[in-house]
Each structure stands twice: as C-alpha cells, then as structure tokens.
Amino acid sequence: MTTAKQSRLWQALSDANIVEGDDPTRNTLSSPWYVKALLAMSGWLGAIFILAFILAIFSFFMEEAIACFIMNFALFSGTYAILSTPKSEFFEHLALAFSLAGQALFCWALFSQNFDHNSWLILGVLQAILAYVMPSFLHRLFSTAFAVAAFEIVLISYGQPYILGSTLIFPIVWLGLREFTFIKHYQRNKGVFYGLVIAMLALNSQQFLSEDLFALISTADDYLITISPWLIQGIFIAAALFTNQQLLQKNSIKLNDKLAIAIMLITLILAFITFKAPGVLAGLIIMLLGFNQSNRVAIGLGTISLLVYCSSYYYYMEETLLFKAGLLFILGAVALVCRLALIKVLPRLALTDNHHKGAYEK
C-alpha cells in the first residue's frame, strides 16, 4: 500500500471525526507481498535445518508415542510464545515451521497407534483448536485448511465424498460478507475465512482426487447413510442462490426487485448448467464475494481456481469429453447471451426503478 493513499484515508477519517491525532502509519513502511514471500521462503528453509538439528538430537522421541506427544506440546507452546510477541515475517515463518514439526510428530504418534477415520477426526479437531488459538494469520489459514482436509477424509471414509465442498460455501459467504462486523475477532476470522476458501476451492477443483481417495479409504461397512448425488448438487445450487441473496441484501436490493429476480434467474441457469462441474461455480462465487469486499486476493484465488479447474476438468473421467465439450459450449453461449442481455436490458430495467436510476448507464 502506498503511504500517500494511507495518508488520504487517515485525513478523510479524521475529517469525519472517526479518528484523531497523527497518522500512526506515516513513518512505517509495509513490505510488499513479494518481500514477505522471500522472508517466508527463507524462514522455512532455515526452519527445516533447525528441525533436522532438533530431530537429530532428540531422535529417540520418535520411538515412543507418549514422548512424541510431550515433544509436540513443547513445540506448540514455543510456537505460541514466538507468535504472541511482536515479530518480523522471518520469525513468524520460523515459528510456523516449528508448529508444523509438532503437528508432524502428533500425526506420527497418532497414526502409529491407529490408522482409521477416528484418527483423522482427532487430527481435524486438533487443527480446528490450533486455528482458534494460534495468534497468526498464516497459521490459522493452514490449520483451517488442514482441518477441512481431515474432516473430508473422515466423510470420504463414511462414503460421503462431495458433501463438504458444497456446504462450506454457506459459512464462507456468511463470514466473508460480515468481514467487518466482528471487529474484535477480525484477525482470527480473516485466517479462518481464507483457510475455508482455499479448502473449498481445492475440494471442488479436484473432483477426481476425491474419487481416488474414496476408492482407497472407504468401505461399504462404514457407511452411515448414502446421500444421493442429486441432493449434493441441490445443496450446491442452494449455496449459489444463498450467495446471491446475501450479496443482494448487502447491496440493499430487495428480493422482489426486478433486478434481483433477473440475477437469481441467471444464477439458477448457470448453477444448473454447471452442477456437473462444481469448480466453475465455486470459483465464480469467490470472485463475486471478493469483488463485493474489494478483496483482490479473493478475486485472484477465484480466478486461479477457475483456470486450474478448466485444466483438470479435461482429465475428469466420470464424463466423456463430448459431454464436457457440450457443457462448456452451453456455459459459454449462456454467459455471452447473459452479457448481451446485461448491456441491453439492465439500463432499461434500472430506469423503471428509482433506486437504481442512472446507475447502470455507461
């Protein structure tokens, strides 16, 4: 961020009596993302060698599960202590590497006792606790994503590989649109939000990975109930409509508004076209959410996810290339028709509604 922009915002807030005093960030410089990435990578590189040193010294810990649990508790405590003090990105990533070592030891001890869905459930709970407790955005992000991955494996082992990918959209949209509502927990919610987004996009972008895991992990004996694929797809469509309802609400547009009806109709059409390719809608939802919050990172994540999904969709074996070609053709045609309709119809729609009069004219 530029200091000039920061100063302008501070001045505007000061004029509105929201803040007072001098701009606290005037003499501070925030590093751009690529400098932070450099520090992160070198922090991880250094941490790997420190961990190798620790493991070389305390290699006997690996032989006893109880000793592993004690060691990883020590590592988690050390991580919390480092992350709780004011830090540079370099030491933050060093602490993250320590935490990862603790989690690896925990997994080693846990899975050496019992490799089944209960162990994955315990791991998921641990990750959820770490996401709540650890005072670091990145740690919360990774812990949330790992927790979702662990719970997905539990669901796969119970014969339900797809349910999490669609149901996660509800908390993501709810949390994303209320980003500035729970200010006291802003840091925590930010990490959890991005962790959920990355996990959801990964789940929907890699359908065939879920199927491989499904074949590997699940046995029919473990199934609780068998949920019909149509129900899963129904949840996905409901999630898309929920997203729109929330966005319309946040932008003060009533659901019985002509504009709202048109948007819901287009969403329903796109959702029906893409219900066999959920990665498309998942990426679009994140992009829309990101745009509403002026969040370029979320928009970027949605865009990358769409591109990755398009590449991996080619190799999805459940449907023939002909079906996939047809789906993409219909999607492309509908998108371009909707665009034409948007340009031609929307200004007319807006002119009949005083709320949006003149808002959409170029």
Add this chain to the structure above:
Amino acid sequence: MESSRGELVNLIEQEKIAKDNIKQAINIANIHPAPKAWFDFINQLLLWLGCVSLGLSVIFFIAHNWSEIGRFAKFALVEISLIFAIIVYVKTKPQTNASNGALITATLLLGALMALFGQTYQTGADPWQLFFNWALFILPWALIARFTSLWIIWLALLNIALALYCDVNTNPLSLFFTNKVNPLWLFIGLNSFIFACWHTLSLSRTWMKKTWAIRVIALVTGTLITENALLAIVDDYIIHTLALPVWGVFLGAIYWLYRKVSIDLFMLSGACLSGIVVLTALVGNGVIFSGDGAEYLLISIIVIGLGSGSAFWLKQVQQEMN
C-alpha cells in the same frame, strides 16, 4: 472510485477505529463497489467466461474425436468458429475487452484446428511441432494486436514446444557439442534472450511497459538459471560447468538493471531468494555430515543470516524509493 481496503484493514488491525464507526469508515474507504462498478465487473466476467468456455469446448470436442460426424463437418465447425472470432476482433474497437476476448478465443481455436489436422491426417508429426507451429501462426496476431497476455501465451507455447522437443531428442545440442549437455541450457538461452529483448524493447514502447509481463519472464528465467546452478552443485560439477558463472552474471545484471538503472523491488527480492538458495546449497555441499546434527545448525544460522540481511537491504531500498 478506487478502494482503500488495504489501508482500512491496516487501521482496523491496529485497533485505530472504534466498532461504532466501522460502517462509516467502510463507506469512506469505498470498500463496497458502486452499481456501475458491478455492471462493468459482471460484464467482463461473463465475457471472459463465455470466450474461454467456447474456446475450450471446441478443443474438448476435437479431442473426443467423435466418429459420428465426418471430418469435413469437424473442420467446418472449427474453421467457422475461428472466422467468427476473427470477425468479432475486426469489428470491435482495438484494445478493448471484447476484442481481446475474441483474440484469445481465436488463439484457442487455432490450436484446436491444428490438433484436428494432425488427428485427421495422422501426419506422424511429433507433439512439439503442434505447439511450435501454433506459436508460429499466432505470431502475426501478437505483433499486430500488441496484447501482452497473447505474447505471454506465445512464450508459453514456445517453452512447451521446447520441452516436448527435448522429450523426443535426449541430446538436443548434439549439433554443437559431442558430449551430452543438459537441455536446461536451451531453456535458459531461449528465456534469457526473450527477457533481454522484452526489457530493451519496452524502453521505447508503452504497451510493453506492463510490469507483470517482464516480471513473469524474469521469474521464469531466474528459476531456470537457479535450478541449473543447483544441479551443478548437487551433481558436483561445479568446476566443469558454466552454470555458476552464468548464475553470477544473471544476478549481476539484475542488480545493475533494477538497482542502479531503475529500482524494482520484485526483481531484487527474486535475486535475493536465488542467492540464498544457491549459497545454502554451496555450504551444504561443502560441509561433511557427521550425524550429530551440528552441521544442520550451522546451515540454519547461515540461512537466517542471509534472510535477515536480505530483508534489511530490501527495506533500505524501499525507503529510498519512498
């Protein structure tokens, strides 16, 4: 109006704004887009979604090799789609989203047409020839359109063609060298040449000044040169290869271009990372591992020192910029 989201988040994280004033602060910072911005965003989103989906649908269709329709029908489908995309490009105003979208669609369709040709007539050509010819045919479009994204696609096609060529020819430099030479040198040569050309030409051409493009090219080139240097260290060919001197020259060139001639923190950060990785590999290769772990501690101290030093230097450069 431009949003000040990053700045607002910074103030919120420092607890400078009271909870009761958050809504007002959000409005002042222009977090939520205006209706016109929504209109433009959805307009662009639907356009690009439509263009890419249509282009990919044709590629998927050709790949399916549906025997129910004849070869002439398949050619007609692709060629008519291609002509339509070109007509859209010609009819729309240049350098607009619609014209750029049409051009990208046309590029995808051209690739599909060439794949269909190879599939139908079983020419026996190697896969690398498809990508090379694809890049060749879109070169005039890239020259005329001056569309940066198309140039990056063109560069990607060249690299893919080269990778596939090296798959087929295990000693691609046999024409120049009698012994086997790492094919990585071909990639380094190609991408370094492209980087040098782009940097030179961008000095006098506004449309080439997009920072993301030169950074992508520099990132690819730097990654290849760093990888080559690491391979030379790991394979213990430090003395017998030019990898490390070339790496040194590349870092020197980056320093001169982006510290002395102009300042670009991204390039300098990349150079620092490359330096840290290669120097760590050199030290790691030099120490003897006795098994008691002390060598790991030594290397980690060196890495921490290099990382901290890089951060300090980059901070100074950033302060100079501001």
